[in-house]
Amino acid sequence: METLPTTTFSSSSKSERRGRSSKTSSKPSVIMAFFSCVAWLYVLGRLWQDAENRVILNNMLKKNYDQKPKVLTVDEKLMVLGCKDLERKIVETEMELTLAKSQGYLKSGSSSKRLLAVIGVYTGFGSHLRRNAFRGSWMPQGDALKKLEERGVVIRFVIGRSPNRGDSLDRKIDEEDRARRDFLILENHEEAQEELPKKVKFFFSAAAQNWDAEFYIKVDDNIDLDLEGLISLLESRRGQDASYIGCMKSGEVVTEKGGQWYEPEWWKFGDEKSYFRHAAGSLIILSKNLAQYININSGSLKTYAFDDTSIGSWMIGVQATYIDDNRLCCSSIRQDKVCSVA
Template sequence: MEGLPTTTTTKADRRWRSKPLQTSKPSLLLAFLSCVAWLYIAGRLWQDAENRTVLANLLKKNSEQRPKVLTVEDKLMVLGCKDLERRIVEVEMELTLAKSQGYLKNQLQQSGSLSEQKLLAVIGVYTGFGGRLTRNTFRGSWMPKGDALKKLEERGVVIRFVIGRSANRGDSLDRNIDEENRATKDFLFLEGHEEAQEELPKKAKYFFITAFQNWDAEFYVKVDDNIDVDLEGLIGLLEKRRGQDGAYIGCMKSGEVVSEEGRPWYEPDWWKFGDEKSYFRHAAGSLIILSKNLVQYISVNSASLKTYAHDDISVGSWMMGVQATHIDDNRLCCSSIRQDKVCSVA
């Protein structure tokens, strides 16, 4: 029939129309997994942000409630002690400098006249709480007392009984010694030393330090409590040595190091003295003389100086490390039979 349009479809067009549009399954799966991953990551990021916000709020709240921790400097500022702290540091520095120069700025002085002259010697005689009878014997024999003691000091020689303090400070032992000293005025108290047998090795250190702080002398002499002294002979010996620095004078000896605990003179540090178990040469403890510069060394370095079981060994060990001149004088061997000795066993 003419006049009507005729539509002609090809075989290929019919095939295209008969099949719907399709997407491959792998692509759909990949898209789905991508969406899931994105949602998971977004959720975690949101969760982390929430957690950080909560933690920040908790920290801020706790910091506001927690009391402020003051440093030491803050406390000093609050208490108004900053200036005091500075002054303490300055005083400690001055004290260290004074010790290194061989004197203390505020020395204890037994007598105003003594501060203006350099003495020949300070002689310290060991004693104990139970030694009153011995002390009275010494005062009636070789050791001056009363006005004679003062006249001896005018000659440049100071003699004192040396004693520490009781383990129970202020007890009857201390009070009795204080009372005796008020009558005789011939004691040197070692305030930092406890007067006990087991503390005896430290007594020499305390004696030399205390004597050095109290008197300026050429020599410092330690004497045991069982020794009689020819005082004029000792003074003459020291006069000839006047001006000699580094003098370590005494009856030099050595001897066996006792390593068996329980035996007399046991040395706990015996192993330090070698396989021969023999002490180094040192002045016998009965009478030891040190020149001023050696005592100054002990005073300045006292905190680092070791004491052994015996005080004479301790002093000898200190002298091993300095430029000390060991002077062996047989006149100071108190147990010898020499006629010109200056000391003897009481």
């Protein structure tokens, strides 16, 4: 009986196979271990780099916080921007120009020759008939008005603008001015009863800007003038700087609300409640430098209930020469007065 063939393996062949098998399986492990080490090194490097970046960033933030600017005042901000010096230079230049003009080195206005006077006659939108009455009596018209200006006297009706700019009231005044050429229109002033104290600031400012004159005169619209008598009075006062001329008075301050001549700020005038000395509002004369003072400081000058007391309050604070002239008391019975109530 035949026996099946059998295969026998020697111990040497078995060990050889195990050796080959172990060598083959160890290569991927080594490769994996290598890449694993590389990955760990990369991660550690990034972590280290991030830690350094955080330290640097913290140091920069701390440095910037320490150098954070303090809260600046307005003056400090202006100083940083260079505006403070510019503001000071502008103020100094304005003062120098004003001084030069007052000393005759510069001419203001359109006239090359200094006038004797600029007379501003207050008027309103509803005063057309009264203006015509003045034009037909003491106030020259047309060529006669031009000849008067050649003598050194300018006369203008003074009016502001309507609260409703450009309406029929404004258009009628513009038409009348084109025909007569005898208005000084205050573009920045609103013509209203409660705004009258402010009107005097706008008038003296505009007159000083437009004409170079010895005197600037405010006249109410209910006053007739002896024009030649007024010119003679002004001629005698030529060259008198800081002159505040008028019919001086010091009346009682009305404290009762709703009463005629009521002064809302009556409590400012002391226990006796009397106004300081001031020229009556019917006719007020200021010399050139006083009109310029109002022009320069118009924005900060305080007004009271009436224009004459407002001007009087401004004159208290400057070196004004008060000249009380009875010829300017329009309601008096003097024969030689230069004004009268119309």
